[in-house]
Amino acid sequence: MKIAIDGPAGAGKSTVAKRIAKQLRFTYIDTGAMYRALTWNAMQKGIDLNDTQALTALAHSIDIQFQFTPEQQRIICNGYDVTSVIRSPEVSAAVSIVAAQTQVREVMVKAQQQMAQHLDVVVDGRDIGERVLPDADFKFFLTASLEERVARRQLDLINQGYQVDIESIRQDIIQRDRMDMERETGALKILPDSIVIDTTGLSIEEVCAQILTIIEEGGHAI
């Protein structure tokens, strides 16, 4: 079974996807982490983030692995554990530039499809229902108000030990929404078969319960 979860930054996708995967004993694939790892690696190497050719070559050669422990998932890039560093404000600010490039996306989408092949998966991202898993059994689109998404991102960053300014988080989210929705390929959008869940004011538990009910009942929005 394949479950796609798309939506904008801060809608709660990864937390929800992780829990749903655990509950169903499926594999969780965090595609945002893959674009983040690529961006981190490009920055490490001093690659110009607008150089599509260099980024595409890097996307072909990069080794990204997910390691599962009972508590969490670690992301290993070329042998380094990049789980924390890919969430830094520097990578967050740069990743949309990398993810906007069509050729880079083609390589990443293929890698994601290969990972998902032959597995029961929950995959989250922006273009999962449309590009990565167009035949997914369920396509969820999670959303939430801008203010709630800003507050969640602020809490995430504080928990990771970052000093944060709420206005710069808001601007970062607005900017990423715009880039994610307006790019040429793989743009974030609600599909005709998306099941939309507005998570504003809902706890993680409530969102997961809604999703699991929909899956159990075979695919109708509540």
Ligand code: DC
């Ligand atoms: O979900 P996230 O914030 O970790 O995603 C990081 C960036 O990667 C975000 O700017 C959107 C982009 N992304 C994408 O373009 N396609 C995906 N399937 C997943 C993420």
